Amino acid sequence: MGQVVEFLNVLNQEPWRFIIGAFAVLNLVLGSSAVLVMAERKVAGYFQLRFGPNRVGPRGLLQPLADVIKLLTKENTAPGRADMWIFLAAPIAMLLPVAVVWMVIPFAPETVVANINVAILFFVAITSVGALGVIMAGYGSRSNFSLLGALRGAAQMISYEVPLILSLLGVVMLTGSLSLVDVVNAQGGGFWNWYLLPQLPMFITFYIAGLAETKRVPFDLPEGESEIVGGYMIEYSGMTWALIQAAEFAGMALMSAMTTTLFLGGWQPPIAFLDLGQFNWIWFAIKTSVVIFTFQWIRWSIPRLRMDQLMDLGWKVLTPLTIVWLVVTAGAMLVF
């Protein structure tokens, strides 16, 4: 027994801790994206009075496994004149930023792979690399539809970066720190301490910008299959396509986790006596799942926006709203 504890203590030392944490986070990203594909299909089915996938395994629960096996055994095809290196690097460039940001998210007290004091800046900087992956996919495919979708995607993602980052500033001002651990600790004590209430406009802005950033409906213009055949991922198949899908779904999970961490108290229980100690990751999981469900709910309820409406919403509504609320927050902090 003592040896086991000693071994665990060794694993808690810095290089091992980081390696194990990175490995676990990567598995979490890939596993969750596989499960989220099935969850998406189930939710879509239930919204449309269907059952969704229910053939593989009990109630269709083995569907992710079947999907993974199918995608792994599928042939990878590429256009003949595609720019091969860019074409193959694009899915990696889309998945990697999403996977890396998970390292700074606190799942429970003391449970964060890297507790860095610029975590929010890290999040903002790394997720904006995703637009590069979209451009690479669209350009490397050498297809007009791909390029059109990629340019639309890049325009949308860069536009919505602005309200996304500005809406984070309120939280940063209230906390006085860029560390996500500090942000979560500052929201302890009960749900009335969460930043959801004092920062409600910022929360709504962050939520909408997060939807746009992860290219979800109603902001899925990069892959508007009715206007441009399949968007920037037209030419992908097999495992490369699976990586793009994994990046999308992991990005959705990441945006939900960030929403939870920044505005919904992270792993903090809603009421103090429900504290579970090290098992507070359950609260984190519940809140993240609820946010993911709202993402899916919106996806199957709301039609797609037009491109000019999208830009109008980003630049003329959300950005001014965040700036105004920044001033309000600053004034309130000055007064109280």
Place this chain on the structure above:
Amino acid sequence: MPQVGQGILKGMSITLRNLFKPKITRQYPEFKRDLPDRTRGMLTVDMDRCIACLQCMRVCPDHCISIDQTKRDFDGSGKPKPFAVGFVIDDSRCMYCSLCVEVCPVNCIYHTEEFEAQAYNRLELARQFGERPVDPTLDPQPPKNKKAATGKAARGKGATGKAAEDTEVGGEKPKRAPKKAVREATGNGEGS
């Protein structure tokens, strides 16, 4: 301004209510609904009643029926009557028009309620009846030969065409029963 977002909320409430409603999906292989009367399912033929008149084969627009006809002396009267030793219905071609059912004088070809025709090979869909199998790959004549169907030009591959010719003139030359499968440009009515 007061109605901003109301449409979104209305739509989302509808989807949320659907989430808890009972699902209307019917699980197909487990649950099969009753088929209506006069369902046109896959064809079948009662070989005991068939008189090998070839009417169904001629009338079929898709050439999906082919019959191997011979003549047999059933009652010892010395006058052999037509008899179908082989009968194949190619379901990969059938369009369920029911013309063959209507034209059959003895009602021996009819629709069943079976509709699940699936196979890995297209040839598996050609169902054989009778005592001698018929090769379903011997394709009936393309429609462009319809005009010349009375002559040799309408005939297909060697032996088949010859057999068809035998059958056509079988009425006039009863000295020997044709042995081979009958193929002709069906549905034109010129040969009969």
